[in-house]
Amino acid sequence: MGCKSAPHVPREAARRDYSSGRARCGWLDVSGSDEAGMSENNNVPPHSAAPDRTKLRLLCERLVREAQQKGIAVGELSVMCRGRRRVGAKGGGRAASSPPPSATVPSANTSANTSARWRWLASALVVASAVLALQTQLLERLRLDFVSSKCVVRNNYFVMEATRLRTDCGRVCVGVREAAEFSANVTRAAFEEWAYLSRPLVVRQAAAHWPALERFSLPFFRSVYDSVEGAYEAVSEECQFLPFRSEFVDLRDALAMHPARAARAPGTRPWYFGWSNCSPGVSAIMRQLAPRPPFLPAGSESSALDWIFMGGDGAGAAWHLDYVQRPSWQAQISGTKSWHFRPVPECQDVCQSFNVTVEKGDIIFVDTNQWYHTTFIHEGALSITIGSEYD
Incomplete structure (x- = not known):
């Protein structure tokens, strides 16, 4: 899954598309954002917000790739990529948006989940290593028993018939x-x-x-x-x-x-x-x-x-x-x-x-x-x- 690049459109058309709250980037939803909000999220002047939405898409695309490499679900990224209202904001004004994608600052829940994943993975690797070591020892013992047993080797007629x-x-x-x-x-x-x-x-x-x-x-x-x-x-x-x-x-x-x-x-x-x-x-x-x-x-x-x-x-x-x-x-x-x-x-x-x-x-x-x-x-x-x- 990745973000689709927006085609080049005239500035006025981009403004109309932006003001309607419809983004062109796959799952990335910026509904309710205005020109000022978009400019604030991307650190660009208000008059450049519409065409520079491409930057946001590129940043999100990069974030998706990094998340997939680290095993973080894409659903968790949508929280960081959305503009959200700050609950309890003074005067009920518009919410400050989440940190820009380029910052990739995870939330407390995300950090906790990632830490839990690493602990689980470490435990699984320890158990798997122990099981593999045990299986290797058992197979080696069976091999030595097979080779050292004259009766088994000499009378294993199925193997000998197949290889004669x-x-x-x-x-x-x-x-x-x-x-x-x-x-x-x-x-x-x-x-x-x-x-x-x-x-x-x-x-x-x-x-x-x-x-x-x-x-x-x-x-x-x-x-x-x-x-x-x-x-x-x-x-x-x-x-x-x-x-x-x-x-x-x-x-x-x-x-x-x-x-x-x-x-x-x-x-x-x-x-x-x-x-x-x-x-x-x-x-x-x-x-x-x-x-x-x-x-x-x-x-x-x-x-x-x-x-x-x-x-x-x-x-x-x-x-x-x-x-x-x-x-x-x-x-x-x-x-x-x-x-x-x-x-x-x-x-x-x-x-x-x-x-x-x-x-x-x-x-x-x-x-x-x-x-x-x-x-x-x-x-x-x-x-x-x-x-x-x-x-």
Whole structure:
């Protein structure tokens, strides 16, 4: 809102317009003012009052701009811009007009209102700053919790699925209807042709001679982790425990289960869990009993991280992709497990699902980053597997 500039008019016409009490400045009302009053308000000679009304409009326009910048309502300015009668004036004469706009002297009420506004604004800023600081602290804590929680980061499949690289369907799964199979005497050269195709492959009885087939059991793992200092802490702080079909909170809790439940006695609750090992002492013991498959490519390096999964019949891991960026091998130390594979969404129109069953002594190779997979444990012996990654 602003004052409109008055067009140039002849002096006599301006006098007629002025004497009629009609001003040309928007909301500015000078009705009842005469030539002398206008000259008094603007400090100009009476004969120059009419044309110099433009000065008043310009001053008001400036006052409006300043008021808008300071947050003062325009309605409050109209009081300062009007000619008012002084109540109780001696002799009932005409009122002295309000101070000229150029002086911008606020009334007591205006000053009080402005002061109140500033106090309110200061209080609001203090409260807003406190709330913002609290929100910042909470968001930072959530961020740190998210990053530091291995379980949240690894199992946040919605985020990982949305951000993973698209699969090359032609290379990975087109034309694949079943897992390829080799016998235990496969040569390194023959295996290397398949090692990085990302297609599921089973080498039958490749681990049949491993000492782990006779040694691995729940009591064995408990004795190893109990004997190696810091082994449980290494899993909790640096690796990962996956409770799957159990209520266990960590590896120590799982390995300490009651012997009757560990033996899957009738009436006891079923269980299945897994973990990755980050204890060098434990790794040294397990690698002596479950060595690196000898036919892996000569130039490849195995991860120092071992994964162990164990449990009774029933569902194993639910449908998922892994996000380890390298292909994996997993040896079936005891029991029988079926793997079910499904292509990723972008390949489902050109690829198909299938499954394969792995028996005691078999080793399965699969790029779990490229195939959705789930597992199922068959009735009979306890299923125990150990595996790792290779590049």
